[in-house]
Amino acid sequence: MSLIDLTSMAEPDEEQQENIEETLEALKEDIPDFCYQCGKCTSGCEAFILLELEPHSIMGKSRAGFIDELVNSEEIWTCMQCFKCQERCPQDLSPVGVIFALKNLAVASGKEIPGGYQKMLQSVLGNGLIQQTKEVLNRANDTRKRDDYDLPPVPKPEDMNKVQQILMKATQEKLR
Ligand code: SF4
Numbered sequence: 001m002s003l004i005d006l007t008s009m010a011e012p013d014e015e016q017q018e019n020i021e022e023t024l025e026a027l028k029e030d031i032p033d034f035c036y037q038c039g040k041c042t043s044g045c046e047a048f049i050l051l052e053l054e055p056h057s058i059m060g061k062s063r064a065g066f067i068d069e070l071v072n073s074e075e076i077w078t079c080m081q082c083f084k085c086q087e088r089c090p091q092d093l094s095p096v097g098v099i100f101a102l103k104n105l106a107v108a109s110g111k112e113i114p115g116g117y118q119k120m121l122q123s124v125l126g127n128g129l130i131q132q133t134k135e136v137l138n139r140a141n142d143t144r145k146r147d148d149y150d151l152p153p154v155p156k157p158e159d160m161n162k163v164q165q166i167l168m169k170a171t172q173e174k175l176r
């Protein structure tokens, strides 16, 4: 199921499909010719230890032209968008920017996206939050809600229609 199918927010965009080839070309040009594979991005990557994301490897594969392989991989969906790789790169490159472009390509070409992203989008569309508020365990191992600590409800956008319109526009924008 694609992002578009899930939300029913927009019809598949043929023009966007045609842009995939252009984006692939742009990606090859922009990237990674200046990456010397020092690995500094990967050594600081928040998703490296638990999720085995290697931004330097993504840069290397992109430079070598393995775009399709990356677009079809699960690896690109493990990036948390912390931007640490971009901050650490001695060459002022942006592995996270490359990963964004690859994700856009995946969505535009109808690849299945991870369920967590779909849930997050549904939640934003429903109440403006990326996830529902959760109960927590205290030190005595008792479950507690916000109310138990006299915390106010998490504020939600006043105009959900506007939030939905913005999201719809974002999903319909051309790649890059
Ligand atoms: S830190 Fe920069 S130069 Fe080093 S591997 Fe990562 S992207 Fe390449």
Ligand code: SF4
Pocket: 041, 044, 045, 046, 047, 048, 053, 055, 078, 079, 080, 081, 082, 083, 084, 085, 086, 095, 096, 099
């Ligand atoms: S933005 Fe993504 S790739 Fe870059 S350091 Fe953070 S989790 Fe890793």
